[in-house]
Amino acid sequence: MPRHSGERAFTLIELLVVIAIIIILAGLLFAGLRGAQEQARRTQAKNDLTQIVTAVNAYYTEYGKYPLVAADNTIYGPAGSLNDGLFYTLRAVATGANAANVANPRKIVFISPPDVKDPANPRSGIGTPTGTGPGQFFDPWGKPYNVEIDGGYDNTVANPYTLNAGATPLQIGVIAWSFGSDTQSQSVPGPAADKKTGTNDDDVISWQ
Numbered sequence: 001m002p003r004h005s006g007e008r009a010f011t012l013i014e015l016l017v018v019i020a021i022i023i024i025l026a027g028l029l030f031a032g033l034r035g036a037q038e039q040a041r042r043t044q045a046k047n048d049l050t051q052i053v054t055a056v057n058a059y060y061t062e063y064g065k066y067p068l069v070a071a072d073n074t075i076y077g078p079a080g081s082l083n084d085g086l087f088y089t090l091r092a093v094a095t096g097a098n099a100a101n102v103a104n105p106r107k108i109v110f111i112s113p114p115d116v117k118d119p120a121n122p123r124s125g126i127g128t129p130t131g132t133g134p135g136q137f138f139d140p141w142g143k144p145y146n147v148e149i150d151g152g153y154d155n156t157v158a159n160p161y162t163l164n165a166g167a168t169p170l171q172i173g174v175i176a177w178s179f180g181s182d183t184q185s186q187s188v189p190g191p192a193a194d195k196k197t198g199t200n201d202d203d204v205i206s207w208q
Contacts, residue, residue: 041140042140049204056090056147057174058110059090062106066149066150067149070151073149073158076146077147078179083145085097087135092108093135095135146178147175158170160175172207177204177206
């Protein structure tokens with residue numbers, strides 16, 4: 001018996017069009033989600049940097065000096081020496097540069113970041129003793145935070161950037177920054193041969 005139905009099946013072209021629309025919408029949703037995640041990381045990094053600067057200044061208020069400065073414009077992090085000793089000191093952990101609480105004899109906790117969730121791939125916290133970068137404070141992209149301190153006590157530090165980041169030197173005692181999502185900086189202090197590739201557009205800084 002022949003069918004007399006008003007129903008019409010999708011043609012192949014119509015089906016492909018529907019699939020293409022679904023793919024486009026999914027791509028837009030994924031891009032929006034990634035953008036939101038990146039903004040959340042930047043917000044967290046900015047908050048961490050504020051806490052770092054506050055902690056170093058609080059140490060100065062308590063002890064009348066900055067922690068572990070050996071020279072003017074002392075830098076900790078990828079742009080200088082490891083930042084673990086600085087954060088052992090600020091966290092009052094008797095290890096490394098703060099062994100037996102030498103650098104923080106009153107055992108004052110100036111900052112208390114969480115441990116990283118994945119010790120082998122550290123992000124957003126302190127590296128654990130059995131993981132990568134023990135004692136270092138990592139940003140949300142997996143790179144240790146940079147901290148520059150005025151070891152000359154003239155309330156100036158060198159600006160680590162040459163483009164769009166304020167005057168140099170900066171009229172401030174301590175700054176901190178993150179290399180951002182590309183984990184690199186284009187204008188780290190030093191000879192041109194030592195400058196890292198990448199851009200600083202995604203970097204997060206404490207002084208602006």
